[in-house]
Amino acid sequence: MQPFLDLKAINERQHKELSAAASRVITSGWYVLGEEVTAFEREFANYCGARHCVGVASGLDALTLMLRATILQGRLQPGDEIVVPANTYIATILAASSTGLVPRPVEPDANTHNLCPQNTIAAITSRTRAIIVVHLYGLAAPMGALRTIADEHGLLLFEDAAQAHGAKISGQSLGGQSTAAAFSFYPGKNLGALGDGGALITEDDEIADTVHTLRNYGSTQKYKNYYIGVNSRLDELQAALLRVKLPLLDSDNARRRAIARRYAIGINNPLVQIPEMPADELSHVWHLFVVRCRWRGELAAHLRNAGVGTLVHYPIPPHQQRAYADSPLAAFQLPLTEQLANEVLSLPISPVMSDAATDAVITAVNAFRSK
Numbered sequence: 010m011q012p013f014l015d016l017k018a019i020n021e022r023q024h025k026e027l028s029a030a031a032s033r034v035i036t037s038g039w040y041v042l043g044e045e046v047t048a049f050e051r052e053f054a055n056y057c058g059a060r061h062c063v064g065v066a067s068g069l070d071a072l073t074l075m076l077r078a079t080i081l082q083g084r085l086q087p088g089d090e091i092v093v094p095a096n097t098y099i100a101t102i103l104a105a106s107s108t109g110l111v112p113r114p115v116e117p118d119a120n121t122h123n124l125c126p127q128n129t130i131a132a133i134t135s136r137t138r139a140i141i142v143v144h145l146y147g148l149a150a151p152m153g154a155l156r157t158i159a160d161e162h163g164l165l166l167f168e169d170a171a172q173a174h175g176a177k178i179s180g181q182s183l184g185g186q187s188t189a190a191a192f193s194f195y196p197g198k199n200l201g202a203l204g205d206g207g208a209l210i211t212e213d214d215e216i217a218d219t220v221h222t223l224r225n226y227g228s229t230q231k232y233k234n235y236y237i238g239v240n241s242r243l244d245e246l247q248a249a250l251l252r253v254k255l256p257l258l259d260s261d262n263a264r265r266r267a268i269a270r271r272y273a274i275g276i277n278n279p280l281v282q283i284p285e286m287p288a289d290e291l292s293h294v295w296h297l298f299v300v301r302c303r304w305r306g307e308l309a310a311h312l313r314n315a316g317v318g319t320l321v322h323y324p325i326p327p328h329q330q331r332a333y334a335d336s337p338l339a340a341f342q343l344p345l346t347e348q349l350a351n352e353v354l355s356l357p358i359s360p361v362m363s364d365a366a367t368d369a370v371i372t373a374v375n376a377f378r379s380k
């Protein structure tokens with residue numbers, strides 16, 4: 010049986026070190042905003058080559074607070090349009106709409122499923138003030154082209170890097186070409202905590218300061234509240250666990266790349282379209298290995314019968330969600346995004362998957378025939 014993702018096996022590798030870190034926090038008697046969070050922020054900022062890292066409670070909060078901080082700076086205003094990929098996890102869109110920005114969904118590139126620069130240009134109106142790009146499935150979006158578009162149209166550029174810890178563009182870490190980049194440490198991500206967590210990285214001192222304040226009730230000094238803040242702090246415990254896991258991130262990502270290559274060479278079923286291997290290997294950290302198939306339901310059932318777990322990322326695009334039924338989003342027709350929602354299927358991929366397990370998935374995929 011090959012589960013879609015074996016989180017237990019991933020964390021078992023470091024059971025002793027994780028236990029020791031947890032024990033250290035228990036013994037310290039300090040559980041919120043202490044040395045572990047500060048140390049993790051410094052270590053993750055160093056890993057990313059970023060000036061600042063601010064730990065928060067989730068990836069969604071990292072996205073939301075980086076937008077709120079920019080609004081507080083006066084560089085964005087509620088009512089401004091923000092270009093968002095139509096084909097993304099709902100969190101990207103929730104962050105925009107919950108801060109009063111108006112998400113303008115844009116169809117993806119048909120090959121990578123990432124934000125398409127051409128379609129981005131076409132979506133810009135006189136009210137557009139920003140773009141938020143998602144490095145979907147772990148593949149770095151075309152930041153050079155998007156940076157140029159943002160500069161030419163006077164737009165801010167933000168990154169949702171929740172699926173792309175460790176991805177590099179021409180050797181450079183994510184985050185360097187935007188106002189801020191948001192990460193999630195949800196357990197299943199490439200760098201996952203043992204609970205919820207998130208962070209943003211930025212070169213902007215003021216954004217880092219503002220998010221520091223916002224995440225802690227808008228308070229700079231105990232019982233003095235400067236902003237209408239929130240409680241969104243990365244736990245000491247999660248920070249301590251993340252510090253244990255961060256040193257494995259690069260080798261874990263390398264293992265994911267090796268599995269993706271093995272899939273790409275081995276899968277040869279004409280009914281199953283596999284993702285392109287990027288020319289720049291390091292630009293992809295393979296959070297997900299997403300194939301396309303017109304008979305997606307049949308393929309998933311066939312794989313389930315062969316003992317292979319799969320998931321769909323994502324079955325309903327944000328603009329078709331009930332949550333947005335009464336918003337302008339609902340009026341958009343996004344045929345490629347809607348088609349992808351019906352055809353995509355994520356195969357198992359993780360740092361603890363063996364070559365033999367990968368080959369078993371390949372054999373099962375290649376044996377698929379539509380009825």
Ligand SMILES: *Cc1c(COP(=O)(O)O)cnc(C)c1O
Pocket residue numbers: 067068069070097098100101143169171172192193194195205206207
């Ligand atoms: C996981 C994810 C998020 C949200 O992260 P949480 O920590 O679950 O809030 C945001 N955007 C994308 C693209 C994600 O995959």
